[in-house]
């Protein structure tokens with residue numbers, strides 16, 4: 453009834469594509485062998501490193517996030533090796549399944565779906581690895597199915613406490629450019645991301661950042677899949693080889709524009725914006741929860757992402773709410789991916805090109821749905837969210 457107008461895809465990726473990014477793609481195919489595209493590709497590398505907070509290497513792949521899972525693994529483990537997966541939802545488990553597909557033995561430490569990785573359990577698992585068989589620890593910065601934010605630095609400290617040699621590998625796909633993350637300062641050896649979430653670029657490009665320690669482990673492998681091998685992709689004299697074929701021409705222009713937008717705003721300001729918007733969402737959910745079943749999936753604010761929020765209700769209610777906001781108001785929320793029952797969960801994506809009026813619009817629409825569907829809830833969620841933003845923004 454009120455859905456016509458600008459739709460808002462508030463799912464956790466693909467995120468809202470800025471008009472600037474879309475416009476940057478609207479051009480004829482460029483020459484891929486020489487000229488502007490060559491220079492543009494080179495210009496992306498320092499900015500990609502800076503957004504991930506590393507002085508290490510940045511490799512670009514034509515791949516989605518799943519591709520970067522495999523790219524990262526293919527360079528550091530071989531059949532028969534072992535990895536430790538720190539699961540806080542379906543995404544890190546998925547990375548582990550990718551490793552299994554490569555013939556790698558996978559040990560999973562499961563921390564449930566509502567709390568962050570417990571570094572003490574990681575330390576114990578590494579201590580038990582007396583033969584030093586674990587070659588990599590895989591974790592997500594944010595698990596997109598649960599909204600759990602993990603403390604990478606704390607896992608690094610647990611590894612250091614044991615003196616374990618494994619690489620620390622971080623999937624930052626959900627929240628690079630949203631949740632505060634500095635790869636080097638966190639002690640990660642490998643970080644992966646994809647284009648379509650905080651990086652505000654259409655899906656199809658993936659990134660792997662790696663340091664010298666990870667590259668040394670790459671050097672010990674008897675062979676590496678030619679397509680995933682990161683070495684040719686960071687060779688500055690062979691830019692066309694970055695792609696093992698045709699460059700992702702229009703995606704490169706899009707990414708250039710998106711990285712310019714992040715630079716113009718400043719990464720600190722980008723993080724602060726995501727932080728404030730997330731706090732507004734939490735404030736609304738907490739008020740609604742005072743009078744009904746709705747609650748945030750992650751009770752501890754320190755373990756909540758600033759890019760995606762998972763909300764739980766009674767079975768069936770979340771599906772009804774998602775249908776209502778989409779059909780009546782043009783807002784699409786994320787499904788209860790990987791949850792049981794899925795119909796009790798919805799997720800709000802608030803990553804990338806998102807601001808206060810968009811988040812307030814989503815929250816007011818959810819509040820309208822709660823009323824229309826007769827779902828009990830505390831009154832004044834939107835007021836709480838707008839007060840939260842008013843206080844953070846100041847005069």
Ligand SMILES: *Cc1c(COP(=O)(O)O)cnc(C)c1O
Nearest residue numbers: 516517518543594596625626646
């Ligand atoms: C989105 C996402 C993925 C998967 O990325 P695709 O591009 O869909 O393959 C993996 N891990 C995390 C944490 C994600 O948010």
